Amino acid sequence: MSVRRLAEIQPESFAFTQDNLQWAEGQIAKYPEGRQASAVIPLLWKAQEQNGGWVPEPAIRAIAEMLAMPTIRVMEVATFYTMFNLSPVGEHFVQLCGTTPCALRGANALKDVCRKVIGEERHVTGDGKLSWLEVECLGACSNAPMVQVNYDYFEDLTPESFEALLGDLRAGKAVKTGSQTGRSCSAPSGGDTSLLDEALYDGSVVGAWRKRFDEQAAGDATESDSAAKPAQSARPEAKASKGKADADAKPADAKPADDRPSDRSRREGQPAWAGGKGGVADLPRPSKPSGEEA
Numbered sequence: 493m494s495v496r497r498l499a500e501i502q503p504e505s506f507a508f509t510q511d512n513l514q515w516a517e518g519q520i521a522k523y524p525e526g527r528q529a530s531a532v533i534p535l536l537w538k539a540q541e542q543n544g545g546w547v548p549e550p551a552i553r554a555i556a557e558m559l560a561m562p563t564i565r566v567m568e569v570a571t572f573y574t575m576f577n578l579s580p581v582g583e584h585f586v587q588l589c590g591t592t593p594c595a596l597r598g599a600n601a602l603k604d605v606c607r608k609v610i611g612e613e614r615h616v617t618g619d620g621k622l623s624w625l626e627v628e629c630l631g632a633c634s635n636a637p638m639v640q641v642n643y644d645y646f647e648d649l650t651p652e653s654f655e656a657l658l659g660d661l662r663a664g665k666a667v668k669t670g671s672q673t674g675r676s677c678s679a680p681s682g683g684d685t686s687l688l689d690e691a692l693y694d695g696s697v698v699g700a701w702r703k704r705f706d707e708q709a710a711g712d713a714t715e716s717d718s719a720a721k722p723a724q725s726a727r728p729e730a731k732a733s734k735g736k737a738d739a740d741a742k743p744a745d746a747k748p749a750d751d752r753p754s755d756r757s758r759r760e761g762q763p764a765w766a767g768g769k770g771g772v773a774d775l776p777r778p779s780k781p782s783g784e785e786a
């Protein structure tokens with residue numbers, strides 16, 4: 493991360509335009525009384541926008557006064573976040589991602605292009621059109637290497653396409669944003685590899701799932717009908733055997749077998765509080781104070 497210093501040459505003063513002042517007051521009003529300092533980032537952002545892409549020191553003081561904050565606290569915010577430029581930038585401000593995925597895909601070669609076409613970092617070209625800065629990941633790693641120019645992303649760059657892009661920007665020509673190789677969003681660079689059936693997108697398969705489910709439900713109904721008939725004919729026999737089964741079950745309910753789990757656990761040395769015969773319920777109860785009913 494680079495050292496962030498205020499520009500050596502600063503304007504005398506800063507004041508929001510009438511429109512921006514109204515906008516700033518609207519931002520401040522969003523926060524409860526005593527929490528106006530929370531508007532510091534949007535106000536710095538608006539000051540940067542008004543001032544051609546960078547935040548001058550008088551704007552930091554003006555915002556501190558508006559928000560009743562110590563100037564040093566606004567300064568801390570402005571110098572911490574790299575989204576705030578502290579010195580003049582070109583009309584087309586290039587932020588070049590140098591983080592690992594972009595570095596692995598050729599960001600260093602793009603930096604060489606910047607040095608060749610623009611100069612060193614933060615240098616503004618003589619015509620005021622271009623300047624650049626290396627930044628950390630801009631979240632478009634799948635289309636690396638990439639740069640952000642003002643508010644637009646340019647992805648899948650090569651040294652050649654990047655140099656051509658800078659030339660077009662400088663010449664005021666229309667440029668294509670996004671992937672420079674024509675890939676759609678972050679699809680595989682060699683073309684799509686899945687969901688290739690065009691029928692998925694022409695509407696012809698809409699509702700196909702319902703037909704399949706209806707057919708499956710009809711098949712299930714037929715199967716259950718044929719299965720139900722033998723079951724009904726067997727019912728008298730089932731009734732006859734039920735009485736016998738009930739009778740067989742009674743002795744087992746009447747007296748627990750010696751090897752029921754609770755009895756077995758006692759034999760295996762579990763403490764009385766673990767339950768079963770001889771458990772908590774069988775422990776001697778404390779005697780009640782005299783005069784109290786049992």
Ligand code: FES
Pocket residue numbers: 589590591592593594595628629630631632633634636638
């Ligand atoms: S590493 Fe370059 S965009 Fe994420």
